[in-house]
Amino acid sequence: MGRILFFVLLGVGLYVAFRIWRVGQRRDTGGAMGKPTAAGEAMVRCDYCGLNVPKSEALDAAGRWYCSDAHRRLERDAR
Ligand SMILES: [Zn+2]
Structure with a gap:
């Protein structure tokens, strides 16, 4: 049971890390679009x-x- 809980928490942790990373990426591209290049x-x-x-x-x-x-x-x- 403890092992299943570990993998569930690992999955949630990875999902949260992925979401934070995606939001950061989107913010970077959004900022770059405002600047004239x-x-x-x-x-x-x-x-x-x-x-x-x-x-x-x-x-x-x-x-x-x-x-x-x-x-x-x-x-x-x-x-
Ligand atoms: Zn020419």
């Missing part, structure tokens, strides 16, 4: 080569976006 940032398409770059790294010229200054210049010279 490079991966979650809005992407813009380079008007010259079509490459998608994060908006903070892209260069804009007259409403168009470019991945680099070289492409911005090349596109301007082509016109």
